[in-house]
Amino acid sequence: MIGIAIAGTGFGQKVHIPGFQAHPQTEVVAVYHRDINKAKAIAEAHNIPH
Structure with a gap:
């Protein structure tokens, strides 16, 4: 499993x-x-822990 962090929240x-x-x-x-x-x-809306 690879953990991903998203930087930027438009695209x-x-x-x-x-x-x-x-x-x-x-x-x-x-x-x-x-x-x-x-x-x-955004994290809460997408079930992202951090």
């Missing part, structure tokens, strides 16, 4: 997160946004 949220979550060998474990509250909201 990352729309394309990268669903793509990596759909792949059986990857797990999205973190998301970054310069606004911590937005990062937390």
Whole structure:
């Protein structure tokens, strides 16, 4: 299993997160946004732990 962190939440949220979550060998474990509250909201919406 490969842990993935997403940096950027525009294209990352729309394309990268669903793509990596759909792949059986990857797990999205973190998301970054310069606004911590937005990062937390996106992480929560996509079941990402960090």
